[in-house]
Amino acid sequence: MFVVHLICSFTTGGAETMLVDIANQQVAEGNRVALIIINDLIDERLLQSLDKKIQVVRIGRNPGSRNPFFLIYLNSILFGLHADILHCHDHVIGGMLLPLFKKKLCLTVHTVGVDGKYFSCFNKIIAISDSVKQDIINRTSFHPELIWNGIHTDRIKRKECFTASSPFRLVMVSRLDHLVKGQHILLEALELLVYEYNRYVSLDFIGEGESENYLRSLVEKYRLQGNVNFLGLKDRNYIYAHLHEYDLFVQPSIYEGFGLTVVEAMIARIPVLVSGDGPTEVVERGKYGYCFEKENAKDCAKKMDCIIKDYSNLGNLTDMASAYAENQYSIQATVYSYLRLYESMMGGKAK
The missing domain is CATH 3.40.50.2000 (Glycogen Phosphorylase B;)
Known part of the structure; x- marks a missing residue:
């Protein structure tokens, strides 16, 4: 054909x-x-x-x-x-x-x-x-x-150890377009996590886009310069080789038809926290990952804190999520x- x-x-x-x-x-x-x-x-x-x-x-x-x-x-x-x-x-x-x-x-x-x-x-x-x-x-x-x-599920390296890193490592892989992808919601939630929940965390943004300068200004506003890294655009080989090194994948989408990066994280056996219709559908509305209310930074921060508290017990959830994603996608x-x-x-x- x-x-x-x-x-x-x-x-x-x-x-x-x-x-x-x-x-x-x-x-x-x-x-x-x-x-x-x-x-x-x-x-x-x-x-x-x-x-x-x-x-x-x-x-x-x-x-x-x-x-x-x-x-x-x-x-x-x-x-x-x-x-x-x-x-x-x-x-x-x-x-x-x-x-x-x-x-x-x-x-x-x-x-x-x-x-x-x-x-x-x-x-x-x-x-x-x-x-x-x-x-x-x-x-x-x-x-x-x-x-x-x-996706090519066999190319993604899997997480093996569920001992949380110090700092607890968060990652978001997406175009830097906050009005669609919601990075500003995540930064607001991160401020709460650091200064109200007293969590020692870091966040890597993988991707590039027109919102980068605005997001950098929010990092300064929220006093997160020591917590947030902008890694720029990375190719698929890099992402597939390094996803498993993180403790939590967060996708705070406002509008999202699917969520391919969410699937990649599930296969890598790292927990995922998502919002938006597409990503929420990917995790079966909470069956294979965590969901928070769209555009609600307080709910996002609360869910991240709960995940950190229960981290050592998440192996079974990520095993199920990885097997489901590999079969479905x-x-x-x-x-x-x-x-x-x-x-x-x-x-x-x-x-």
Whole structure:
């Protein structure tokens, strides 16, 4: 089967990370795969993580450009490729393509709140979580398929010892975008944990983004200079090798369609504390991790303190969480589900 993935920009984020894993696994299972990047926003380091067999086409459009040349070029490329499936990862791409491509066109929706304006351009709509699926159903007339995100679970190193570090080590892996990811909530909670609960803790932010200067100012405001580290962007190999060294993973999301980094932490056998619809769904609303009320720093601090108190007894919980995540969110299961979807679009088994 020949699958062409299309995405507007290829910078570091959850959708792009998932796309790399899916495309590489599709190649590993004998499929022909290409990637078309429409805008000229590309993280070259991320691009290097693609299998060398994947054909990459750069359209080179400036974001927001209305120059018709790029649309003509994009459609002419698709005419020449003769792909079986065109798999889009941004909804606006539906409005860029000629209607004759609709039969082989599908869209993965990666987060909540996506405008349904272009949904009718696609043959199939896919949601990455039940939270995203319900959001689409509630706001539009479309009923998407559900295909969970998946990762290479075997590449993540597992935590073995449940003796808390000193200081107690917290980590958040995410784009630094506080209005979506909620880093400011975590910093407010950390102030309470340090100065009201008298806990000796450290927090590492792994990631980069436009909120970094604002978050650094909050670190100073809350007198947390000795507790918070900004490690910048780290590649997947680094994260998979070091996650297990932390005592607690925190994801204080305000809006989050899924929570791939939460799954990675669960597999690494470290406890997780989350908020937001997607991450809460990932931990089965408290069955495989801890939840706090969205945008509630006091509740976040209280839950962190409880986790620290009970830390030596969390081995069974993290064992269950790791086994569940490995079974539910493997990249092999995700790719298999997409293959079945592609075949249904083609009217039967692919040759």
